[in-house]
Amino acid sequence: MKQLVYFGIEQAKACLFPVTIFLTLAITRMIDIPFIARYDFILLICLVTQVLMVIFKVETWDEVKVICVFHIIGLSLEIYKVHMGSWSYPESAYSKVFGVPLYSGFMYASVASYMCQAWRRLNLKLEHFPPNWLVFLLSIGIYFNFYTHHYIVDVRWILKLATFIIFFKTFVYFTVNEREYKMPLSLSFLLIGFFIWIAENIATFFGAWRYPNQQAHWELVHIGKISSWFLLVIISFLIVALLKHFKESRSPHPINKMGTNKIS
Template sequence: MKQLIYFGLEQAKSCVFPVIIFLTLAMTKTIEVPFISRYDLILLVCLGTQVLMVMFKRETLDEVKVIAVFHLIGLALELYKVHMGSWSYPEKAFTKVWGVPLYSGFMYASVASYMCQVWRRLELKLTNWPSTWVVSILSMAIYLNFFTHHFIYDFRWFLKLFTLLIFYRTFVYFTVNKRTYRMPLVLSFVLIGFFIWIAENIATFFGAWQYPDQQQQWTMVHISKISSWLLLVIISFLIVALLKHLKENQNQFKQREKSKETNEIYER
């Protein structure tokens, strides 16, 4: 029980960015702020939060780069999905581009923020990680399927099966209060996807966006959306893992070069 509490605390610390977004959604839903639209205010809060997290060293500059990548990926997906009528942002704002408020990218970035934070806090390590090219192809295929399923067959179940086949031997090790545990990576995907679905219900309740069946009154997001979030979690985790893997290889290369220079100086 003590370990579970420690684990929960570390998870909560890793969720600072998402929690601030949820609190902002809730407060702006109940309290009307004059002279500024709701979506514009949420964007300012997100930008301010990002700056403060860097200033107070809650996030590193490398993590901010990862988050920025997710912001662009998420914003591109939002522009497409809103255009296709999958959901909508009904309120007016100055910072809306083609019907999409710019703050929406931060909702995807908050998922990346959580993953970067929890990776560092729980000292995540992966075993039996597949080849980089396989992971890259899977990530691109998942992302493209979000766009192409409107016109051709939806391959999400094949992608999930492919993910299971690729990662069935991959385990994630995490440390809680100096004790190390392990979990199948695929199970962690499912758990994170489930909790994001819960968060999605909270977000739509506070009017972050609307699905077509929520325009008259709020209804619970259909449980089938968990599968969509599962795919998003997979691609998010894979991108973070790939970037961290590349960063680790870069650091190892620098250390080898530095060691080589030191040996040459010593020989001279």
């Protein structure tokens, strides 16, 4: 139980950015902010939070670069999905682009922020990480399937199966209070996807966006969305992992425990 408490504390610290977004969504849902549209105010809070996290060294510049990449990836996906009618942002704002408020990109970026924070705080290491080219192709396939499944066959189940095969031997090591633990990397994807699904229910309850079945009144987000988040988590995790791998390859003293391909 003591180790679980330590683990929970470190996880909470890693969730600083997502928690800020959720608090802002909740507060602006209950209180009308004068002189500024709700979506614009949320964007302002996200920008200020990001700047403060850099100033107070909660995040490094390398981590901010990863977050910016995922912000662009997420915003592009949002614009496309809103255009296809998958969900909507009904409130008006000056910061909306093609019907999508710019703060939505920060919701995706907050996932990357959590990844970076957790990686550093829990001293994550990956053992038997697959070849970079294979990881890159998997990420590209997952991302473009979010676009192409509207027109051609949805291959997400094939991509999930490929993920379990590719990462079958890959384990993630993490340290809690100087004790090291490990779990299959695919299991960590699934667990993170599940908790993001819970967060998605909270976000839609506070009006971050609406699915078609939530237009009249709020309903629980379909449990099948966990699979979508499972795949999206893979993309964000692999972006961070590839950055870590690239930095280690440039290091004069790379960490390589017990002769295995272990990325720290």
